[in-house]
Amino acid sequence: MGQDIDRDDDERDSTLKTFHKGALLFREGQASDVAYIIKKGRVAIYRVVNNKRVGLGERGPGEMVGEMGVIGAEARASCAEALEYTEAMVCDQRLVRTMLLKSPRPVQLLTGYLAERVKALSGQITDRPSGNVFWSVCRVTALFWQATVRGETQEVSYAELSRTLKDVLLISQIEIDAVFERLKKLRLVTLTEIKGAFTRTDPLLGHKKPGTAFVRDRVLRLPDVDHFLAVAKTVAAEYRNNPDFAVDLEFFDLADFARTAEASPDILYKKIGYREIPEELFFFHKARTQAFVERMGREFFKQARRPRLTAADLERLDDIAAVDNATLQEAFSALGFRKVAVALAACGEAAREKILRNLSKKIAAVVREEAASMGEPDEDEVTDVEKELLDRIKAIKGLAS
Incomplete structure (x- = not known):
């Protein structure tokens, strides 16, 4: 679409804007005041539905994003995020409408129809519980088959199965049909149409005659459930890296x-x-x-108090950050500067600060130099020092067993 825009209009009405990886071009619910033509990079389009990020696809160089909101003068129906460093031309509402006015009348009508269609489909987007729709459909189908098929009847109603899939997975009939078209091509299932016909009465003779034929239902046959699941699982792996209609959590606990x-x-x-x-x-x-x-x-x-120290709290060197200063000073004096240096070299930043604050300036300098000279401390020595230090602290606090 970008190639068809008049270049003079570009220079007058559009500016180049850059977005770093992870930056949002726009967010769902914002005013649709501009559209973007991507010159460099890639952009992901998605919606957030009930804390689930529903991917709607990607756009690359030469493609436009955000145009439907501008055409319909409505709030953004989705979010757009830069997947990498991206350069995009900003097209305001006047430019987008000028582009449409320069187009033939049939193109204008088609654009309006497509905008309404996109709006309707956007409203049907749901927060599906799985990012791999193909595999989810196959698993639910296998369970439905095992729960439904009894005796010699080795078939199920496709309409009933579809209703179950919609209820469980919250997906559309279009997606269900697409999955089963793939399964048919793989010869993992067969679908047979059951046709019906409306009858009409002949006004002269009074006899009933068949009317227009229609497909009343389809029956699904699944020859081998175990083979079906094994092959479907392999095929489903192809969909894992497909960004279209992927679902992920926007926030987690x-x-x-x-x-x-x-x-x-x-x-x-x-x-x-x-x-x-x-x-x-x-x-x-x-x-x-x-x-x-x-x-x-x-x-x-109004204030935060550190929980009372218990023996169970002291499990590793970093836990000494929660020990009071007087107890640490007593433990360090009995431990010796070499072992304190080992502890300093092995613990985290908070515990390191705690150790140095409870040593005199002269001893702290010696311990810091000793810790720096040993490089990566020996794991066995660290384990021994950790155990001895924690045991001494527990004994001082009266917590030793």
Whole structure:
């Protein structure tokens, strides 16, 4: 579409804008005041439905994004995000409409029809529970088959199966039909039409005659469920990297964060407390947060107290950041500067600061130099130092078993 735009109009009415990877060209719900013609890079189009990111495709050089909102003068129906460094020409509403006015009348009518069609389809986008629609349809089909087929009747109603797929997966009939067309080509299923006909009565003779024929239903046959699932799983792998209509979570909770990082929620809580995780990653559900504030009262948030130390809290070197200064000073004096240096070299930033604050300036300088000279500390030595230090702290606190 960009190649058909008059270049003089480009220079007068459009400007070049750049977007870094991850930057939004526009967000769903914003006013549709401009469209973009991509000159360099790629842009992902998506919607967020019930905290799920529903991908609608990608656009590349020479393609336009955001034009439908400008044509219809309506709010953005989707979001556009730069997948890489992107350069795009900004086309205001006047330029886009001028382009349409220069087009033949049939093209103008077709554009209007397409804008209405896109609007209708956008309203039908749902938050599907799976990013791989093909594999999800196959799995539900296999379960439906196993639950429905009994005795000698080795077939199921395609209409009933489709209703089940819509209810479970929240997908459209178009998507269902597309999957089964692929399955038919692979010869994993067969679909047979059951035709019917309207009857009409002859006004002269009174006899009933067949009228217009129609497809009443289709029956699906699945010869081998195990073979069906095995082949379908292999084919489904082809769809994993397909960005069209992919679904992902826009936000997830602490447990998902822990699984992604291959850590435990307890470790993440500590890292949050030590400010090792940037605050821009934190989001709170507004209504639930307000309810929690009301339940706890405003005074609850005036100050934060560190939980009382228990033996279970001391598991690793980094946990000494939660130990009081007097206890640490006593433990370090019994440990010796070499072992303190090993602890300094092996622990995290918060614990390092805690160690150095509880040493005299002279000893701190010696310990820091010793830790720097040892490079990567020996794992066995670190384990021994960790155990001895934690045991000493527990003994001082009266927590040792």
